[in-house]
Amino acid sequence: FKQLMHEACADSRSNALRYVVFGGEALDVKALRPWFDKYGDAAPQLINMYGITETTVHVTYRPLSLADLEQDASSPIGEPIADLSWYLLDGDLNPVPKGCIGELYVGRAGLARGYLNRGDLTALRFIPDPFGDSGARLYRTGDLAQYRSDGVIEYVGRIDHQVKIRGFRIELGEIEARLNALAAVREALVLAQEGPSGQQLVGYVIPADPREEQAGLRDRIKTQLKADLPDYMVPTHLLFLEQWPLTANGKLDRKALPSADASQVQQDYVAPQSELEQQIAAIWQDVLKVERVGLSDNFFELGGHSLLATQMVSRIRQALGLNLQLRQLFENASLEACVAALVDSDVARPASIPRLSRDQPQRPLSYAQQRQWFLWQMEPHSAAYHIPAALRIQGALDLPALQQSFAALVQRHESLRTTFVQVDEQAFQVIHGQMNPVVIPQVLDGGNEQIQAFVRQQIAQPFDLQNGPLLRVGLLRVAADEHVLVLTQHHIVSDGWSMQLLVQELIQGYAAYSQGESPALAELPIQYADYAVWQRQWMDAGEREKQLAYWTDVLGGEQPLLALPTDRPRPTRQSFAGARLAIDLPQALGQQLRQLAxxxxxxxxxxxxxxxxxxxHRYSGQSDIRVGVPIANRNRVETEGLIGFFVNTQVLKAEVDPQQRFSALLAQVKQAAIDAEAHQDLPFEQLVEALRPERNLSHSPLFQVLYNHQSVARQALPALPGLVIKAQDWESQTAQFDLTLDTLEAEGELGAALTYATDLFDASTVQRLAEHWLNLLHGIVADPRQRIGELPLL
Incomplete structure (x- = not known):
């Protein structure tokens, strides 16, 4: 029709058409502007219809008008025909809220009985209707649509046109809509094609003015797209066509579209030239897990974040003797600019952490371990500092291979065979020759409630730090081919990074031993006890004073208590009893937050x-808001592969004013985070000792609320032949702080949860706080220049 439209609009003869009905492919309403400009919207009447063969062709209809050109929806598909029903559902068959994308399901009279002689496919696509009468069915269309806030249903595209780029799930139709809205574009299409470093987006454009110079047009279109879309949604390549290739039936022939050729790739990729550029590019490739990095590539746009930046900086310092501050990386995020910032930054290569003799049976504790030892002596039966992981394993489990894997893991990491002893006034760690956990499966007697009870019991059981072991393994046999594996460590020998490493190496070991082989793991350069000694020597050599000067200047002498409104008075002693509330963040909101960043x-x-x-600030009315933020503290290459207690906690302070704009608060928080990163080595325990806050057993010192953000990099579980391994959910029943917000970036989606002290808060209070936070986030992405006091909570 688009080709006919341009011919008809150029023809001076009158038009006798009464109706034009669209179907078969997604209609871009905004592309009809030339038709409406000439003929109006009354005669002929344009009607957009949506349907599929399995629902007897038509499902919906929408008469189109001039007003549709001004709507945000690029392909509105209207209302269902009277004898049909439709639903927009998520992956769990729940209706999606307004503003979110879901899959279209169609029900009632128009449905076919199924596919002839294809019972498997019929069962997959025709499913029981969870909203209808007994025996009713729904057809799963495979089409994605968005229920817009104005009530319009907009067609987005096929679910098989949904792709992942750099780990982000992307709707190609959304990018096409942005392209088609540009004045310089007459028609556009976006595909995902295989590129040198994985999937990449290729945009096909028929320009409004075919005479325009292509290089300038390409740059202008990309600049306009970057104003509205995150970098990962901007096509890597833009190819210009005079017309679309069509099939014999007149439909778009996607297979006939040209691929991005080598010359197009070369225009975008600028190879590193100098020796230093090539060295830094190799470090980026290793840290970011990409095949190649060009001079114009941006560290953060390639998937970099603060944790990866820290690893990258430590590798540059260790390998090249050059020093890059995190602030410099934000200001010089492209490879070319980063290298230029490094040219005059020579520093002495840091000496490797020495591996000490094992002649002495007792070793000093690290600062973090020292605090944990003190806390355990105060509360030896508390599970607040237990680090758990639970896995659901489906398939035939090889128990001897699992036992061998645990034995090798404990032998590889001294921290897993360490106990603690007090001699006079000083605590020491004792490394044992062997301390292998015994894996004896328990048999399930019941259903999911018993599984949850087993997980809770494993996590809650106290550790004896003096006698060990400090790694506990629980295995529950659910069925002959299904088990639940629960791993629990005490924080004094582990942290979140360590648990991910433990699971990864356990699975690698199992994969080898189940095949009669030994796992091939690189030898560890040091052990945790070596790090503990080095850390004390390094701090005593002057580093403590340098870093402490920064923190005492920022946090000052007075340490305020964050006075959130609670449901009950604060008890005189923390019980560490807690609960956890999962928060559902819409995918669209997550994308908007990334774009804002x-x-x-x-x-x-x-x-x-x-x-x-x-x-x-809005809840407490206080201007001085201090939040604890854990950091991995693995800024030495030698520590990245160790199991041990490395994580450190920083106190990030913000001065919040209700008249302040959110964008100004964000700039303040950004500066605070960058400065804190440059002073991340001071142990939290040393900071507490220096600031000397009033000791009170009713709350934690220096901060009472924690925020922990994790990215996908360390979340994926390795695959095993013959086994399917998934995370096993459980209900947390402990809380170290008044309130903890956890956020997780995984597979392009954003998840969140609040852990709260049940001594202080009711579940309904925390649910309301979570809803207020979501409303606040929606207000922020709508207008980040709003004043803090005016951001919506309700």
């Missing part, structure tokens, strides 16, 4: 931390 030159972590501090 990119526009403001910050990270998603910074945006979410600023939003949380704004919420805490």
């Amino acid at each position: 990119q526009r403001e030159g910050s990270t998603l972590f910074m945006v979410l931390l600023a939003s949380f501090q704004a919420l805490l």
Whole structure:
């Protein structure tokens, strides 16, 4: 029709058509503007219809008008025909809220009985209707649509046209809609094609003015797209066509579209030239897990974040003797600019952490371990500092291979065979020759409630730090081919990074031993006890004073208590009893938050931390908002592969004013985070000792609320032949702080949860706080220049 439209609009003869009905392919309504400009919207009447063969062709209809040209929806598909029903559902068959994308399901009279002689496919596509009468069915269309806030249903595209780029799930139709809205574009299409470093987006454009110079047009279109879309949604390549290739039936022939050729790739990729450029590019490739990096590539746009930045900086310092501050990376995020910033930054290569003799049976504790030892002596039966992981394993489990894998793991990491002893006034760690956990499966007697009870019992059981072991393994036999594996460590020998490493190496070992082989793991350069000694020597050599000067200047002498409104008075002693509330963040909101971070030159972590501090200000009325933020503290290459207690906690302070704009608060939080990163080595325990807050057993010192952001990098579980391994959910029943916000970036989606002290808060109170936070986030992405006191909570 688009080709006919351009011919008809150029023809001076009158038009005798009464109706034009669209179907078969998605209609871009905005592309009809030339038709409406000439003929109006009354005669002929244009009607958009949506349907599929399995529902007797037509499902919906929408008469189109001039008003549709001004709507946000690019392909509105209207209302269902009277004898049909339709639903927009998520992956769990729940209706999606307004503003979210879901899959279209169609029900009632128009449905076919199924596919002839294809019972398997019929069962897959025709499913029981969870909303209808007994025996009613729904057809799963495979089409994606969005229920817009104005009530319009907009067609988005096929679910098989949904792709992943750099780990982000992307709707190609959304990018096409943005392209088609540009004045310089007459028609556009976007596909995902295989590129040198994985899937990449290729945009096909028929320009409004075919005479325009293509290089300039390409740059202009990309610039306009970057104003509205995150970088990962901007096509890597834009190819210009005079017309679409069509099939014999007159439909678009996607297979006939040209691929992005080598010359197009070369225009975008600028190879590193100098020796230093090539060395830094190799480090980026290793840290970011990409095949190649060009001079114009941006660290953060390639998937970099603060944790990966820290690893990258430590590798540059260790391998090349060059020093890059995190602030410099934000200001010089492209490879070319980063290398230029490094030219005059020579520093002495850091000496490797020495591996000490094992002649002495007792070793000093690290600062973090020292605090944990003190806390355990105060509360030896508390599970607040237990680090658990639970896995659901489906398939025939090889128990001897699993036992061998645990034995090898404990032998590889001294921290897994360490106990603690007090001699006079000083605590020491004792490394044992062997301390293998015994794996004896328990048999399930019941259903899911018994599984949850087993997980809770494994996590809650106290550890004896003096006698060990400090790794506990629980295995529950659910069925002959299904088990639940629960791993629990005490924080004094582990942290979140360590648990991910433990699971990864356990699975690698199992894969080898189940095949009669030994796992091939690189030898560890040091052990945790070596790090503990080095850390004390390094701090005593002057580093403590340098870093402490920064923190005492920022946090000052007075340490305020964050006074959130609670449901009950604070008890005189923390019980560490807690609960956890999962928060459902719409995918569209997550994308908008990432776009905001990119526009403001910050990270998603910074945006979410600023939003949380704004919420805490609104709840408490206090201007001095201090939040604890854990950091991995693995900024030495030797520590990245170790199991041990490395994680450190920083106190990030924000001065919040209700008249302040959120964008200004974000700039403040960004600066605070960058400065804190440069002073991340001071152990939290040393900071507490220096600031000497009033000791009170009713709350934690220096901060009472924690924010923890994790990215997908360490979340994926390795695959095993013959086994399917998934995370086993459980209900947390402990809380170290008054309130903890956890956010997780995984597979392009954003998840969140609140853990709260049940001594202080009711579940309904925390649910309301979570809803207020979501409303605040929606207000922030709508207008980040709103004043803090005016951001919506309700």
